[in-house]
Amino acid sequence: MPSNRLARRIKTFARITSVFVLVVSGVATADEPPAPAWNYSAELMRPFWKGPVMEGESVLFIKDAGDGEARASVLFPIRKVLAVRDSAGAVTYEEGRDYLWKPGSREIVLPPGSRIVASTPAELRRPPKSQMFELTHRDGNGEIFFGAKLEYHALQTCITYAHDEGQWTAPVPMFDPKALPRTVKKLAGREPVSIVVLGDSISTGCNASGWAGAAPFQPGYPELVRRQLQERYQGEVNLTNLSVGGMDTGWALTMIDKVVEPHPDLVVVAFGMNDSAGRSAADYRANTEAVVARVRERLPDAEFILVATMLGNPAWTRLRHEAFAEYRDALATLQGPGVALADLTSIWARFLELKQDWDQTGNGVNHPNDFGHRVYAQVITSLLTPDEAKRSE
Known part of the structure; x- marks a missing residue:
């Protein structure tokens, strides 16, 4: 088992993480209406490594410090962008007006005037000891911005696109009839x-x-x-x-x-x-x-x-x-x-x-x-x- 010192570190870390949850979790009352239902989609639940379409991959667009252009990368080289939406699914963005892409590239770029949210790296940091939790960045330059609920959700964008199959190289789960x-x-x-x-x-x-x-x-x-x-x-x-x-x-x-x-x-x-x-x-x-x-x-x-x-x-x-x-x-x-x-x-x-x-x-x-x-x-x-x-x- 861990040493006493190590055990204290683990317990402290667990307390910090549990506070994350306690701070952001509300308690429902009898007077509150039920939460709206999520619209189940077989396409969204299809394993992302299977098939020729990626459904709703999330990205966060980052502005370049030099030219101010914002860009983000997806997992697979793009054959065709099928839809770009905000994370809530409320806004569908327009190709040309809101985003640009090139066939065979993994990068999507936002033109001037785009309605898509973009952030700077500095906006994803906070000064030391300015947040409820100390999330010190490894490079020593301030803290990582902590999102208690949906702060990152609001900054991210969902991309649905067609791509060539067989491009995922990391291990994936394989069904084994003898396993379970x-x-x-x-x-x-x-x-x-x-x-x-x-x-x-x-x-x-x-x-x-x-x-x-x-x-x-x-x-x-x-x-x-x-x-x-x-x-x-x-x-x-x-x-x-x-x-x-x-x-x-x-x-x-x-x-x-x-x-x-x-x-x-x-x-x-x-x-x-x-x-x-x-x-x-x-x-x-x-x-x-x-x-x-x-x-x-x-x-x-x-x-x-x-x-x-x-x-x-x-x-x-x-x-x-x-x-x-x-x-x-x-x-x-x-x-x-x-x-x-x-x-x-x-x-x-x-x-x-x-x-x-x-x-x-x-x-x-x-x-x-x-x-x-x-x-x-x-x-x-x-x-x-x-x-x-x-x-x-």
């Missing part, structure tokens, strides 16, 4: 399936638009997983989300009674962001392995998806950034019958090779935006969904 056979069988047979999610603030849905109560009202990834599986298999899928902001794998060990209470068929275990303040990969692995073992003592047929977390902002000094790959590799050693790995770490690493953290961040430091939550759900549901093309062969 009991859950898949129940889904395919349209039997009721119970899923428990145990994780940190990412798994509570933090910084998804639905979590913050604003358009387009997309829920966080756990509900997206439930909805996608229910739409795909046309059976009842029940979700119990036990996630709490600021928590880590040490806390997960205290939650076994709650995890087994709904008699889940599938348990999604999703930690790492808060552990990364200092917990070793060996301790992270041991805690996760113990969660699996203790649940199986009570529910021998339970199956598990272990989530290797997204990457936090590499410019944030609080994170031990190399821990994410170490944690992913540790989780990979736990794979076996009934235990699968959802590798968001490798996908986020590739994102950050092609783009900037601000393109898909929800809060500037350690949460995904709507696009990122969809990526989470796409990865997880791919482990439970046979590839239709291969099934038809």
Whole structure:
């Protein structure tokens, strides 16, 4: 286990992260009307690495310090831009008037007079100790701008475009019929399936638009997983989300009674962001392995998806950034019958090779935006969904 000093660091980091959640989470009252429903779209939920169209990829346009021109990059070279909208989906922008692009390029440029929001790098920083939390930039030049709810959402733009297939080079999830056979069988047979999610603030849905109560009202990834599986298999899928902001794998060990209470068929275990303040990969692995073992003592047929977390902002000094790959590799050693790995770490690493953290961040430091939550759900549901093309062969 961690040393006392290391344990204190982890607890302090967890407290900071949990305060993020407490500060921005409201309490609904009986008089409040229900939140508007998100419009489910099979196209939005199709894995981004499949097919010739990217749906709603988020970017944040940055103005050049020299010429003032604003630009952003997407993941794949563009064959044709199909739609450019604000993150709320309320405004559709016009090619030529609001944005320019060249076939074969990954870059989109904003001409003078564009209505699309653009920011300067300086606007994404704050003076030291000027925010509720100290988010010191690694270069020592002030702090990373923290978005408590939808501040980054308001600065980002969503791009739908056609591209050539087969361009994604990072690892992607592969459906294995032997990995989670009991859950898949129940889904395919349209039997009721119970899923428990145990994780940190990412798994509570933090910084998804639905979590913050604003358009387009997309829920966080756990509900997206439930909805996608229910739409795909046309059976009842029940979700119990036990996630709490600021928590880590040490806390997960205290939650076994709650995890087994709904008699889940599938348990999604999703930690790492808060552990990364200092917990070793060996301790992270041991805690996760113990969660699996203790649940199986009570529910021998339970199956598990272990989530290797997204990457936090590499410019944030609080994170031990190399821990994410170490944690992913540790989780990979736990794979076996009934235990699968959802590798968001490798996908986020590739994102950050092609783009900037601000393109898909929800809060500037350690949460995904709507696009990122969809990526989470796409990865997880791919482990439970046979590839239709291969099934038809």
